[in-house]
Amino acid sequence: MITLESKQDCCGCHACVTICPRKCISMHADEEGFLYPSTDLNLCVDCHLCERACPMISPPVPPSTVPDGGDSSIKAYAARCRDERLKSNSASGGIFPVLAEQVLKEGGVVFGARWDEDFMAVRHDFITDMKDLHLLQGSKYIQSSMGNAFLLVQDFLKQGRKVLFSGTPCQISGLRKVIRKHSDRLITVDVACHSVPSPKVWQAFFRDLMSRNKISGATGVFMRKRTFDPQRGWRCDSFLVESGHSGKPAFQDSIYQTSYGLGFLEGLFSRPSCERCPAKNMASGSDITLGDFWGVENYFPDLSMQEGLSIIICKSPKAHALLDLVRDAFSILRSAEYEQAATHNEGLRFDPRKNPGRDSFFRRLVKCRSDRAAVRLMDSYFKPTLFTKVKTKLKSILKRIILMSSFQNLIH
Known part of the structure; x- marks a missing residue:
């Protein structure tokens, strides 16, 4: 028990x-x-x-470890999808939809995280038709509810169908513990995971955003969408809320300019288990790991993360076989090193850290009587107080005085 x-x-x-x-x-x-x-x-x-x-009580033994040059079966690639249609709904290089399309073409089933109809929660679901692929695309920074997804995977495998299952590392670990018999028809894909935020916090934030911006009904939510800005060029951090059928966003900002995005990035409302995740650092046993290739310019100056670029880490014969089938679907597929991506993407490595304000945030959140109050609480952890502003200003003035004094001493 x-x-x-x-x-x-x-x-x-x-x-x-x-x-x-x-x-x-x-x-x-x-x-x-x-x-x-x-x-x-x-x-x-x-x-x-x-x-x-339970992957927490008895973690599975992963079939592979972090690439260190000694395991020739593990390969990493910098990659970008060729099809702009597929890439436009993705947060990075558009790799997942390429893999998913191939499995669907073979009559297989694809599992992933999708929004509920009101965008208040995320759940794991499956698709069998390419027209539904967009439902599983894009970053969703909320913990998804698995429901009966693992049971459905078992059923499809028994029917002899290929299954592509995507999720966080801990979800992949859980699936592997349930599907105890090795199956050549199951391909697992996990993502570089920073942590999973609370659905309750998202709901308060989203309801408040809809209310303050007078958005009557959302038809699409994109937490990180690739967009083009005339001043900044391509960017892959746009948080968009669509409403109606005009095609214009009802709300748009950088996800990291919102209190929710900052809270996610800083682990302010992460699940407690994320502090000591047993499935990160390649320990989930997935066939493929996908993530953002932050810092790629340091290794490949001709490539840009802002235009959307992913790291693909293939760790099993099934993964290599699938990648070989879809090579022509990439405009970029270049051999890279795992360490190159992991250096700049902590979601790829085991890096436990607890936000010192996390517990106090949730204690105070319980006392909030409205969504507005909850968002003000979130803001308070990131927006500078009057004291902080004055302190920063005084520091700046003091630095100028010291510089001027040093300059005068040099003259005399």
Whole structure:
């Protein structure tokens, strides 16, 4: 039976719910908005399958480790999709839709994270038709609910269909623990994950944004969309909310200029288990890892991350075979080193850090009586106070005085 001594011991992957033969485990949101398992003791027979399936309690042994030059089966690539249509809905180089299209062409099934209809939550779902591929594209900085996704993967594999499953490293670990028999038809793709933020915080932020900007109904939400700015050129950090059918965004800003984007980046409202993730640093056992190739200009001066560029890390024969099938779909596919991307993308490596204000933020969030109050609370962690502004100004004045004094001493 799953017994949580600490909330750090659960990543919310739903493996325990899926594996339970008595169906006595269910997921429930806590006061921070994260889902945790609850067991009906009247139905539990202490079979311990849930414990063996939990990637936090018994992490799977990954089939590969971080590339160090000693494992020739692991290859990394800088990559960009050739098809502008596919790339336009992606946050980076448009790699996932290329892989997904190939699996769909073979009659397979693709799993990934998609928005609920009201954009208040993200859930894992599957598609079998290319026209629905856009639903699974793009960054969604919220923890997704897995529901019965792992069970559906099992069913499709039993039917003899190929399955491409994308998710966070901990979700891939959970799936591998549930799908205990090795299957050549299952290809797993994880993303460079910084952490998973609270759905509760997103909901307060999004409702407030809709209200303050008088947006009656959203038809699309893009947390990081590639856009072109006449002053800045290409950028891949645009947070867009679309409404109606005009094609013009009802709201647009850099995701990192919003309190939600800054809070995500700083881990202000991350799940507790993210502090000691057992699945990062190539430990999830995925076939493919995808991420942003930040800092690529340091190694390949002719390439630009701002135009959308991904790192692809292939770690299994299945991954190499799939990549070989889609090579012509890339405008850029260049051999690179894992360390080159990991140096600038902490989502690719094990880098635990807890925001010192995280616990106080959630204690104060419980006391907020409105979405506006919750967003003001988020803002307070990033917007400088009057004291901070005055302190910064005084420091600037003091520096000028010191410089002027030094200059006069040099003259005399």
